[in-house]
Amino acid sequence: MAKQxxxxxxxxRRGLWSPEEDEKLxxxxxxxxxxxxxxxPKLAGLERCGKSCRLRWINYLRPDLKRGTxxxxxxxxxxxxxxxxxxxxxxxAAQLPGRTDNEVKNFWNSYIKKRLRERGIDPTTHQPLxxxxxxxxxxxxxxxxxxxxxxxxxxxxxxxxxxxxxxxxVGAAAPPxxxxxxxxxxxxxxxxxxxxxxxxxxxxxxxxxxxxxxSTLTSMAEAEHHCNPAGAGGLPWLELGANxxxxxxxxxxxxxxxxxxxxxxxxxxxAFQAAASQQGALQQxxxxxxxxxxxxxxxxxxxxxxxx
DNA sequence: AATCTATCCAACCGCTTTTAA
DNA sequence: GTTAAAAGCGGTTGGATAGAT
Numbered sequence: 001m002a003k004q005x006x007x008x009x010x011x012x013r014r015g016l017w018s019p020e021e022d023e024k025l026x027x028x029x030x031x032x033x034x035x036x037x038x039x040x041p042k043l044a045g046l047e048r049c050g051k052s053c054r055l056r057w058i059n060y061l062r063p064d065l066k067r068g069t070x071x072x073x074x075x076x077x078x079x080x081x082x083x084x085x086x087x088x089x090x091x092x093a094a095q096l097p098g099r100t101d102n103e104v105k106n107f108w109n110s111y112i113k114k115r116l117r118e119r120g121i122d123p124t125t126h127q128p129l130x131x132x133x134x135x136x137x138x139x140x141x142x143x144x145x146x147x148x149x150x151x152x153x154x155x156x157x158x159x160x161x162x163x164x165x166x167x168x169x170v171g172a173a174a175p176p177x178x179x180x181x182x183x184x185x186x187x188x189x190x191x192x193x194x195x196x197x198x199x200x201x202x203x204x205x206x207x208x209x210x211x212x213x214x215s216t217l218t219s220m221a222e223a224e225h226h227c228n229p230a231g232a233g234g235l236p237w238l239e240l241g242a243n244x245x246x247x248x249x250x251x252x253x254x255x256x257x258x259x260x261x262x263x264x265x266x267x268x269x270x271a272f273q274a275a276a277s278q279q280g281a282l283q284q285x286x287x288x289x290x291x292x293x294x295x296x297x298x299x300x301x302x303x304x305x306x307x308x
Numbered sequence: 309a310a311t312c313t314a315t316c317c318a319a320c321c322g323c324t325t326t327t328a329a
Numbered sequence: 330g331t332t333a334a335a336a337g338c339g340g341t342t343g344g345a346t347a348g349a350t
Contacts, residue, residue, distance in 0.1 A: 016318070016344080038335065054336075055319065090338060105339075106317050312350075319342085326336070 013047040017056055021046055025053055026061055059102045066098025070107055078104060079112060083126040 028044035
């Protein structure tokens with residue numbers, strides 16, 4: 001017999017959220033923050049499991065969500081990032097302010113996949129579905145960027161580069177030391193040198209991650225931190241994810257700690273705006289950057305317009 | 309008008325990772 | 330070092346809706 005979910009065990013409500021439930025959750029988080037998600041339903045007076053509350057908040061109620069249709073630029077960015085990262089939806093969504101991993105995943109599965117297939121591109125491998133017609137289709141679709149696909153592409157039996165389970169970092173400059181085979185040329189069947197050239201790889205200002213998927217307070221710390229150039233001076237880049245703050249430095253640790261003391265209402269009033277304005281400025285500059293291991297992959301968002 | 313089909317997307321499920329005790 | 334709980338993540342499901350027949 002299949003294992004039952006926590007909601008089943010506790011006979012909690014499931015399915016779509018009512019407006020009343022949304023309001024309860026919103027009010028609770030606005031007043032107290034979410035703290036421990038497992039205690040949220042009880043404190044907020046909801047007959048839901050904590051997991052369900054967390055998901056509802058992240059995917060629907062969060063005030064910094066953009067919603068609405070994806071722009072062409074966002075679509076191009078998703079395709080590009082997917083070619084680099086695979087189905088790492090949370091990492092892809094982190095580069096798209098106001099978008100959630102669920103939203104990006106749904107958009108990919110319902111729209112982009114189909115569109116790529118129509119144009120002769122395998123959405124999994126980002127390679128032409130067949131040669132030579134596929135290559136022609138690819139060129140027609142991608143324009144000059146199609147040159148990135150090596151002429152002697154590996155057979156479809158093993159068409160993908162090595163698994164991409166590397167941590168994504170946003171920031172300005174690649175830290176030294178370790179490097180990735182995949183990002184250093186053609187060993188993975190993908191010419192990253194060409195990609196770097198295509199993407200006008202230049203040092204970029206630090207990029208503030210969206211609040212999606214990662215700890216909102218961590219994002220707050222990052223947002224606030226980036227808004228303070230003096231404080232950011234010693235930190236040319238910051239890592240996303242659970243260990244981000246610790247890795248970035250002790251002063252960020254203390255900053256995040258202090259932010260824990262903030263009331264949620266202050267967060268609403270200030271941090272989202274700060275993050276949004278910072279992200280907006282960087283987007284205006286058109287610069288984005290992801291990391292595999294310690295290697296930066298910079299790319300010009302505007303330059304992706306020919307990607308698909 | 310009724311029914312069928314396709315599409316979209318919110319929510320769930322279950323696994324993995326992280327954190328705390 | 331071990332264990333349990335919490336959080337995070339990606340895959341999948343199912344209900345709502347629109348369009349076609």
